[in-house]
Amino acid sequence: MLFQRHPTFDGGVHPPQSKALTADLPIRQFPFAPVLNIPLNQHIGQPAIPVVREGQEVERGALLAKPDGYMSVALHAPASGVVRRIGLMPSITGKMVPGIYLQPFPGATQEVQSGQPCNIETASAEDIIQAIQMAGIVGLGGAAFPTHAKLKAPAGKHIDTLIINGAECEPFLTNDYRVMLEQPDEILTGIHYLLNATGCRRAVIGIEDNKAAAAQALQTCLSGKHTSLTGKIEVVVVLTKYPQGAEKMLIEALIGRQVPRGGLPHDVGVVVVNVTSAAEIGRLLPRGLGIQERVITISGPAVNKPGNYRIPIGTPLRFALDYVGVSDSITEVYLGGPMMGQALPNLDISITKGTSGFTAFTDSQTTSPHHVFPCIHCAYCVDACPMHLNPSQLGLLAKHGEVSKMAEDFHLFDCFECGSCAFVCPSHIPLVQQFRAAKAEVRKMAAVHTGADA
């Protein structure tokens, strides 16, 4: 080939990366907050069931709550301390959710209790899957889907490829990048566990080309320390383009399979696991531990000391931002990066397993409320949509309230709100906002409808 081009998907956009702020800063340990607020449900599925009582003293790493059924994972103490209260606490949705208030002992050594190790040589697939559940591992890229629950193919399906998502396409976030640079060994060990658990013959690690150093680190470690895996694991550099980290886009870029509409990676024989989740599996399983902390990026123009931090689960966001310092002109804080991150109404939430980072902005740097022009049919959005929808048409229909037409004829529910369309729109139409509202409307109509039928 004359021009060697990294594989990618159709569509997508190129927002400014803004990763230089934190990319070269090594992961640093975050101090313990005076009180950790640990929600019982940090994942998609059933909340965990507490196994401690109020007033009980726990050691770091001890089990705080056990999984409630298959779609649930365990929860461990991020610090040695005392359980102050089990009760309601604020969450990102605005609702109060049940959780554990843990007060770390100030002078404690914070030594970690070791558990029952999961030996990679002898453990069966079932053993590994259970160990992953008991280690409390969920999708650390932000989805927070219990990792063990996707490792077993549903009846009638067959999984042949494990994809490790190291794309990290959100601007500002560098937590996955630092993990790849600093923990390649643990990532590869984690992949080893995952290969054994799924029975896949190969694993493909997808990394955007702006993180070539990470790909290099993994490659070096693979040919150095993990020679037994060299034939099975492939590191593939993909084009830097948003939203390359979306599961469906990454699968297409790496192995050319399109997940069918409304389907899951299983449907094309694939399991996708985030690279930091793989690192945690490789770090925790050999020692029989559970997740107590995670790596996050705190960045953005309004942060004084941006960086990558290993932060205890349950650290209140207010404490975290106070520690890194924010500028007085701060106006917005997003959970995650600025493309898909949700804007926080207040700082009362705490860091959970699915938190990949926070970005804080002052007014001047973000979308100030622009003048909205009518749609000029420039088709920028059509070219940008990675799902090949027609956002312009959807936007026009939304304006006229034709939500059922949006859903039936223009595939509203294939939109995963990546924001590429609104990002490029020269008319500054709040497309994603319209689509969210329309989806809620359709769901409400469907609920009313089934209610009437019953």
Add this chain to the structure above:
Amino acid sequence: MSALNKTLQIRTSPHLTAGYSVDHIMRHVAWALLPTCGFAVFIFGLAALITLIVASLTCVLTEHVLCKQSGKISSVNDYSALVTGLLYGLTLPPGLPVWMVMVGAIIAIALGKFMFGGLGCNIFNPALVGRAFLQAAFPSAMTSWGPAMASERFSSVPSSLLAWPFQAPDYSSWADGVSSATPLALMKFEQQLTQHADLLSGMTTGSYGETCGVLILAGGTYLAIRKMLNWRIPLAIFVSAGTLSAICHYVSPELYPGAIFTLFSGGLMLGAVFMATDMVASPMTSKGVIVYGVLIGVLIVIIRNWGGLPEGVMYAILLANAASPHIDALTQPKVFGSQSKASSEGPE
């Protein structure tokens, strides 16, 4: 802690924009038209300057007045009316009376744009609507071409330009200069071929802005690089019109001109690069724009070769504009994952 107790703003994601904006795009289109406008003034002199200024001002004023009348905020600062005015002015024949220029400009905005609901809602390219109206209302004035490169073009204006409304314009002044029959008319009615060198350099007569294909292409390339113009449309027009006329020329060289002549004569360049690419009136899908471009290219050659008129660019584009919503409907992109069906096993 004080900064942490501030009320935060909540907006929906994405929180970044690419920084494009409608007025920004329109300004760039206007800039891309400047070389062509400059060349028009160079070969047609004061007449071109006056016409372009009158056309633009009338369009902008009409837009402003209509917005105010209907109680909307004036939309002139999105520059779209200015672009319409410039484009419209560039399609007019040299020496067209100023009052006609104004009538057409009002029609372009009022009928071509405002009647459909303003920016973004027009089905046809407004500039061409204005021109089509003039063509129907004043057929003889619209086919009388002042000569290019007349020696007194910077010191005086042709008397026709200042004709009173509803008086027959007088075309007798400006006798010298390049022949005042357009290359297309020469070809059609006298089977006389203009030199390719003249065509390429734009030293022929024709509408103010259509003669110099090279400058039009330069402006178009600039916009295409800035992604403010869909290059697939002009390319599809060039390829389809060029191929079809090359075939006709091969079959019967004395009757039909070859590809180069077709592409660089008349309004093809200006139409293909700046008119057909009007974002509002062209299709949105990547397949749709190819169909649209080919349709325009083929229609142009059909009208030129077998129709009664020497020129067909305007009608070809207007027809394709009308077809573009249907082209869009037929070429909707295939939603991601709609080809592959949920299989029970991986394809391996």
